[in-house]
Amino acid sequence: MEKFIIKGGTPLRGEVRISGAKNAAVAIIPAAILAEDKCILENVPSISDVDVALEILSSMGAQIRRLSKSKIEVDTSRIKDGTVPYELARSTRGSSYFLGALLGRFKKASVPLPGGCDLGSRPIDQHIKCFEALGAKTDIKHGIVDLSADRLIGTQIYFDKVTVGGTINALLACAKAEGLTIIENAAKEPHIVDLANFLNSMGADIMGAGTDVIKVKGVSQLHGTEYSVIPDQIEAGTFMVAAAATCGDITLKNVIPKHLEPITAKLRKIGVYVEIEDDTDNVRVVGRPHYEGTDIKTSPHPGFPTDMQPQMTTLLAMSNGTSMVTESIFDTRFKYVDELRRMGADITVDSRVAVVRGVDHLTGAPVKASDLRAGAALIIAGLAAQGTTEIEDIHHIERGYENMEIKLRALGADIVKRYYPDDEKMRKAL
Known part of the structure; x- marks a missing residue:
């Protein structure tokens, strides 16, 4: 204590x-899963939420190498399992972003409902709405969200209210979906733009981040990159x-x-x-x-x-x-x-x-x-x-x-x- x-x-x-921005880093780290390759992240803040995100990646088989205090190499090529450990997920709100990233790569994910600061109700209903619109099936039991899909198909997603977490998960899930996804009433925060820029640097095709309408043309494969967090x-x-x-x-x-x-x-x-x-x-x-x-x-x-x-x-x-x-x-x-x-x-x-x-x-x-x-x-x-x-x-x-x-x-x-x-x-x- x-x-x-x-x-x-x-x-x-x-x-x-x-x-570096906490809210950007905790979204970009799970996004590296989609690369199935090495990503070098710079200007990463040395904070406990980042440590937990990296520990989650490591627990799933990713290789993490710290090149300096604020520079990290993340190799997600060896991740085979889409399951996030319960105790790690419960300690940070950012664990919810592993839902979109794992679904986007493996077409399945199993992630406990996230923790983080107690600021009142923070439901993930808009996240679920997004995943189901893309073709995923959802099952929530015993505090764990299970997602599965035969394929993810681009679609039109309208959020009932502006949601930062929902917008982030939508970008992660549809970056490799088939066809075009249009996200309406999207959040416009700087870390939304930063995540989109990171995904684009890996080969994604995302336009309109920072506005309330984001268009994502799904690509079949993403690659490693070197990127600096805002x-x-x-x-x-x-x-x-x-x-x-x-x-x-x-x-x-x-x-x-x-x-x-x-x-x-x-x-x-x-x-x-x-x-x-x-x-x-x-x-x-x-x-x-x-x-x-x-x-x-x-x-x-x-x-x-x-x-x-x-x-x-x-x-x-x-x-x-x-x-x-x-x-x-x-x-x-x-x-x-x-x-x-x-x-x-x-x-x-x-x-x-x-x-x-x-x-x-x-x-x-x-x-x-x-x-x-x-x-x-x-x-x-x-x-x-x-x-x-x-x-x-x-x-x-x-x-x-x-x-x-x-x-x-x-x-x-x-x-x-x-x-x-x-x-x-x-x-x-x-």
Whole structure:
């Protein structure tokens, strides 16, 4: 058991390099199954969700070779079985992408229902709808999804609602299907485009990724490739908010500014200085002592990302006036609010709406991370708070942020990771 101990009040200053995108990497790694060949992946983040995805591949017979900290060779030519181990699948939401990849290659798949952060209901009904439209039969028993098909035939797929996971699984399943597949009401997130680019680099024929209509002409075979994962827009956004919350001055390197536009727009609106350096992949963020509240509603890309809602809400909790934050994606994304209240925040939640009344400052307190982005929000709160904050259950944070405490210390933060015993578990063991 580990926790972060943060002494707040120090402005963050300096440069930070943003790692590869978690949400892209956990889709691209299963996609390598379709190559039946060696793929070299660069700019891969060193996070636990990636480790689990690679472990799943390895358990099925793939050969994994780490060429450097962020460069990995994946050889999926020896995979013979389309079954994902139960315990591994239950630890990450990204395990659902093995359904589309294994179905696309073997015309069958057996994958336990995925785990990941507890953010409320996240059904896979739209994924199943896609697989069945392509010709697969579905059977869900004892928490395991079994897919089988004699052949996959291109078709027209319309998602009833925008679904990132469903769009990813559709691309994976139909890349080698016979004929043309048209995916309507598709998700448009940057990692959808990145997955499509990766598949195209392997020989797929995908057009329209990044729009709400994607056309895929199935090909009979894909091949190995060398590909670099895009920078993580959510990690970048988290550091942008951290700079603002601590009145810091941070330059983010290795970012795609266009991917940050929804975050940049809201930060500028409340009074944060954001400078996008011409002809570079750098963004500079300079914080100020006071900000004005604003209203935020999360929505699919290019709207404000749900994965940045907890971090932004934390900043609004220290801004002037009253703000309203509406969460339109997940049912229970406000679990972290109780922890912010421990630190002095004035936030009232009613279903999917939070009313945030700004306070002068937050005060350090012992808190727990309930999920990945909630943990990031608590780090930001701890960095800005007066006194010391201790954050438990940081394994959630390490699912999606690479060396978070190391990067923050390089910017001047007073943050350390400490091991601590879980007394309750120790008593049970005795």
